Amino acid sequence: MKKIYSFAFIMALCSQVDAQVLNEPAGWPNANWTITGEYNPDPLAFEADPTTTANFAFDDDDSGSSTLANEDHIAAESPIIDLNAAFSANEKSLEISVSYAFNKYANDVLQFQYWDADASAWVAWTGDNVPDNGSATDNFCSATKTTHVTAGLDISNFTSTQLSGFKYRIFYDDDPDGAAWNYGFCFDSPTLMSVACSGITNLAVADILEDSANLTWTAVSGVAGYQYALDEMEAAPADGTPITEATFSATDLTPETVYYFHVRTDCGGIYGPWNTLTFTTRALPPANDACADAIVVDGLPYTNTQDATTASNNDGTITTCGTGMNDGVWYTFTGDGTGISVNLTNVEGWDPEIGVYTGTCGDFTCVGFKDNGGNSDDETFGFTSEVGVVYYVNVGHYNGTTDNPEGPFTISLDTYVPAELPENDSCATATAIESLPYTNAQDATAATNNDGFVAACAFGANDGVWYTFTGDGADITVAISEIVGWDPELSVYTGTCGEFTCAGSADDGGTDGGETVTVAATEVGTTYFVNVAQFSGSTDNPEGPFSLSVSSALAATSFTNSEFKSYPNPVADVLNVSYTKNITNVAVFNMLGQQVLSKSVNATTGKIDVSSLNGGTYIVKVASGNETKTIKIIKM
Missing domain, CATH: 2.60.120.380 (Jelly Rolls)
Structure with a gap:
């Protein structure tokens, strides 16, 4: 009987842990919710009121007619929710689950907050703000929604006042620092739940290489630590390895392998749900990924096709030529005094650059580079080599500041007879x-x-x-x-x-x-x-x-100089010209050869108004039939 009683007690305890004492849907429309803040109440802006509809939505983009000069902040606030029962059942973490659409723009803030009844103040919920998840600019409740579960809110240290006076709200401010004009959001009715141990949120992977990766997640307040498992199976494990930090560095991985990282919270023997993330390690980098491992080209012509997608920027961007380029894949050869043509063809899906250098790896001198400036463009660079000089060829992404991936290409090197240097080169x-x-x-x-x-x-x-x-x-x-x-x-x-x-x-x-x-x-x-x-x-x-x-x-017929007159020179306003024959046209040019003024005269005398010209030297061309006369004037 004792054993049966003990087993029953354990089962009851487990049931108490798994059951959610608090599972409180907002139940919109719900007249017990309230709307607070300063906002434009026009239905074009306040798209959905949760006290009368099944959604809460605000369109900040349509609030421009507001007397608040685009300074809008609005909140949907729950009624009081007593947490004492959940607290007594050892469910001392709260989570909110909700479907929503949000197009974040600039500095706007959208977050869950809870009421601290002791301090009589709203406090931001544990974790990040509600993330951006859409691109809608109007009618936000028609947009595609995703589900968001907040990080766990630890209530283990709440006072009785905080427990009995608890409420929460969805708060939006288009700019905490002042007025703004942004987009908006729409929420379906949320659900507040109490759990014995909150789950992991914001699990992410970064820095994936062929043999390593870094995993991170949002630290959960009030937990003893976490358990993790890293394997090649999608199914969650029965148990895991304990860790205390909200980060894990995976090492000694196998290239081109699909891994599953499972992690859960540890609340002192009570565990949250497993959260699983999958990632695939990179392939090994090409053999000629580094300058020190450059492919040696022993003879020309030479051709090689390779996929440099997994090349790394291991030696950093190469800044020796032009504006620099990525460290891609490498080739090397020794000059023989002939012209060398380096050609890239069959480039697929990336923007390449050719860099050619002398010197040593890491201490280069620029010979030249070629970047046509387009995605999937072929490149060709030619130069005259020097006998016995070692040359390095870098085939990499054109960007000289940001590490971007390379891709497939074919490289060919060949000799050519270079064009002769023109005698008038200098x-x-x-x-x-x-x-x-x-x-x-x-x-x-x-x-x-x-x-x-x-x-x-x-x-x-x-x-x-x-x-x-x-x-x-x-x-x-x-x-x-x-x-x-x-x-x-x-x-x-x-x-x-x-x-x-x-x-x-x-x-x-x-x-x-x-x-x-x-x-x-x-x-x-x-x-x-x-x-x-x-x-x-x-x-x-x-x-x-x-x-x-x-x-x-x-070759044009010249004026008879003794019969042509022009004055004054220098001239301030009007230049007078006269000739024994009809003057057909007068044109004025600046010293760059640009015509700045022209006047038809068709008389033996003419007055040319130059008052609009800037001060300086000008050339005046006077035409009389087939005869021309050119003079230089100074405009005061």
Whole structure:
């Protein structure tokens, strides 16, 4: 009889533990609930009132007409719920289960709170705020809802006043620091439950590698600790290993394996429910994941196809070239003095960059890089190698600050005969144009940026190939055409190599487009420098094929100087011009060759109003039939 009684007692105790003494649905609509706060009561904003409907919903986005200037805070508050029975049954943890939709925006706060009857104050529920789970912007009760279970609220130290005066609320504030205009939420009727031992919430995994992972969850107040099990079975275990912290570092894992991590609370011999999370370890990184393990290319041509998805950023981002790139996978070879072409093809689902370096692993010198700037784009980089020099090739994600995954690609390396360096590659070796008109066709693919970017005009340009001509007093037009496969800029300067003054430039902003610059009234005897270059003033990119033409307007019939007059000079407001024949047109140009004023005269005298021009030097071109006269004026 004694044994039977003891067994019955144990069964009763177990029943008491498993049963929820407190299982209190809110039962919306429920007139015993109350709505508090300062909010826009318009139904467009206050979408659902739980005292009269089965939901609690507020649309902060539609509260703009509120007299509160978009400062809304609203709460749905439960009636008093006596916790003494649950406390006496040793169910000293509370949880709330609810289905809801919430589109969080900016600083808005949505949380459960409970009433501390001793302090006469609302206190935030244990754990995080209610998480964002949707994207609806209106009619939130029509949005897809998910279930949220709060972290356990430990009531083991509650006083009798706190137990008997308990209530809870759902509280929303669009911005605790002031006014805001955000989205909103909708709750179904919640249920308050008492449990002997609360469950785990916010279980998450991070830092998954091929042999390790880190597990975390929200610490549960009032528990003795936790039990965990890590295995390859989905079913919850019968028992687990005790730990005290709300974190676990899993090590010695097998690559490409599905694991299940089970964890539960330990309330001193009473346990919460198992919470299970699954994750898959990464595959082993490629053999050439690190520079030190680079694949040695013994001969060219060479081709290799690989999937670098599991490559790691083990040596950090490589910042030697350009704006840097990820540490991807590596190849190495020794130069033989030939041109080397490095090509990436069959790129799938990622944005690659090629980096080529000399030096040693971790102490590189940049040879060059290539990044076309697009997802799944092919890349090609060519350079002339030096005999006996060891080169390292990094194939990685283009980003120089954030670790992003690589993916599949095919790499090929081959030799090629590099284009010859143009004789006019530098300003000092510019091609001198002896007479006009002049034409020249050239392939500037091998031109170098040897003197650095030339910043004298507009946004600057590469240092491309160079020409010079001598001013003859007339307008001289420089044009490039037949551009193939590159984006040019055409610039004309005076001065000396390295000490330029801009005389004019043109960049229409497109690949394969021609450019034209007219230098008005060139100064007789002055040397002008022409730079035909890739448009960028900050990135060294290759030039290509083009045709150049330079022509002078000197062939036009000149005025009889003794019969032409212009005054005053300098001029403040009106420039007077006169000639023995009808003057057909007068045009004014700035020193960049841009026309700033034009006037038809059709008389032997004319008054040209220049009062609107800024002070400075201008070129005035006077036309009389087929005759032209160019003068320089100073505008005061």
